[in-house]
Amino acid sequence: MDVWDVLGKRTVTDEWTLVGGVKAPDVEMALLLARETHFRHKEGVAYAVRRRGEAADALVPGTWPAETLGGVTDRSYRRQEAYAGVGAKLKRVAAQLAERGLRIDRPRPPGSGS
Amino acid sequence: MTTDADAARLELLLALADDELILGHRHSEWTGWVPHLEEDLAFSSIAQDEMAHARLLYGLVLPMLGEGWTEDRVALGREPHEYRNAVLCERLNRDWGYSLARQFLYDTADDVRTESLTGSSWRELADVMTLVRMEEAYHLEHAREWFGRLAGGPVAAREHLAAGLELALPDAIGLFEPLPSEGAVLEDEVLPKSSEAMLAEWLPRVGEELERVSLDYVLERHTPVGDLVPTSSGAIEGDEVLGVPGIVRRDGRWEHQGGFSGAGGRRGHHSEDFLGLWEDLTGLYRAHPGATW
Numbered sequence: 001m002d003v004w005d006v007l008g009k010r011t012v013t014d015e016w017t018l019v020g021g022v023k024a025p026d027v028e029m030a031l032l033l034a035r036e037t038h039f040r041h042k043e044g045v046a047y048a049v050r051r052r053g054e055a056a057d058a059l060v061p062g063t064w065p066a067e068t069l070g071g072v073t074d075r076s077y078r079r080q081e082a083y084a085g086v087g088a089k090l091k092r093v094a095a096q097l098a099e100r101g102l103r104i105d106r107p108r109p110p111g112s113g114s
Numbered sequence: 115m116t117t118d119a120d121a122a123r124l125e126l127l128l129a130l131a132d133d134e135l136i137l138g139h140r141h142s143e144w145t146g147w148v149p150h151l152e153e154d155l156a157f158s159s160i161a162q163d164e165m166a167h168a169r170l171l172y173g174l175v176l177p178m179l180g181e182g183w184t185e186d187r188v189a190l191g192r193e194p195h196e197y198r199n200a201v202l203c204e205r206l207n208r209d210w211g212y213s214l215a216r217q218f219l220y221d222t223a224d225d226v227r228t229e230s231l232t233g234s235s236w237r238e239l240a241d242v243m244t245l246v247r248m249e250e251a252y253h254l255e256h257a258r259e260w261f262g263r264l265a266g267g268p269v270a271a272r273e274h275l276a277a278g279l280e281l282a283l284p285d286a287i288g289l290f291e292p293l294p295s296e297g298a299v300l301e302d303e304v305l306p307k308s309s310e311a312m313l314a315e316w317l318p319r320v321g322e323e324l325e326r327v328s329l330d331y332v333l334e335r336h337t338p339v340g341d342l343v344p345t346s347s348g349a350i351e352g353d354e355v356l357g358v359p360g361i362v363r364r365d366g367r368w369e370h371q372g373g374f375s376g377a378g379g380r381r382g383h384h385s386e387d388f389l390g391l392w393e394d395l396t397g398l399y400r401a402h403p404g405a406t407w
Binding site: 022023024025028029032033035036037040064068071072073074075 | 150151152153155156159162163166167169170245246248249251252255256259263
């Protein structure tokens with residue numbers, strides 16, 4: 001299957017920038033998959049594909065408008081916020097346990113440094 | 115607004131939202147297993163969209179239920195018979211051919227009903243539908259692109275698609291099972307078109323697409339009896355089985371013939387496939403009621 005370069009623009013005035021690649025049998029599927037894999041999180045306002053190895057002018061822009069590119073409904077659940085501050089939490093809990101003579105992590109394997 | 119009108123609106127919302135939630139869940143089971151990495155991401159995105167659409171609709175449900183109800187409780191805190199999704203949405207994924215055949219039939223149906231509902235007299239519902247359709251356009255394009263490619267061969271791909279379409283078709287007609295109190299939402303134009311009118315719009319459209327790729331024999335094989343798979347007890351009770359209309363070709367168009375009998379998802383009757391899904395979907399919620407994170 002052909003490899004297609006995926007290009008995007010973050011703002012309308014940007015030049016096309018290479019953002020990745022997809023495998024697809026033809027240009028229609030390449031555009032569909034490029035949009036679904038690289039522009040679903042509001043990464044840009046325009047997208048395009050070019051069969052890898054072809055000349056710069058072989059670029060085929062996608063037709064979905066910037067307003068709906070990346071979806072229109074609430075995507076906040078995709079942000080993994082539950083891990084924010086997890087390092088500090090671990091230190092705090094480890095300190096509390098240490099006061100009681102306990103530890104929560106196993107000894108580090110030999111040779112792994114500190 | 116009378117209580118009856120409220121109940122009818124609630125039935126409509128739950129049918130729409132539960133379809134999206136349950137099919138979204140089934141789609142999400144493909145994550146990590148789709149035969150093609152890029153498509154794995156694409157299909158997972160569609161699953162997330164469907165769940166986001168369910169959330170928008172549950173947002174309209176909450177004020178009707180009152181104190182004590184949350185989004186999680188509506189989505190995850192109901193008993194199996196309280197879900198109003200069509201049986202099509204809960205069916206096991208089987209293979210990629212079936213899953214795409216189902217997506218094609220479902221999203222074509224969803225296109226018909228969401229378009230109609232943008233004209234709903236209930237402004238909030240019409241607004242949600244306008245928003246939802248912006249994303250459903252992606253789903254429809256995805257379904258049509260895959261439909262065309264699988265139908266175009268190789269032979270094995272075409273056969274998987276055809277077998278999937280044949281299996282999914284009676285359940286897909288079940289998407290148009292009339293709501294128990296449909297008359298009330300039709301009367302005040304909350305539901306601009308009856309389920310039957312939408313079926314009459316969907317079927318010729320599907321028929322045209324199938325004819326284009328010479329797979330319309332799938333429609334000829336459709337028998338007007340619905341799901342006759344016996345339950346684990348071996349019993350088939352007349353009232354519990356949804357009988358769906360037949361299909362005929364008349365004046366160059368595929369049309370339905372006859373009506374529905376019995377009861378399906380819109381009345382809370384589900385297939386055996388639903389129980390496993392319900393346990394997966396709601397297990398965590400039921401184990402820790404009211405937990406937040």
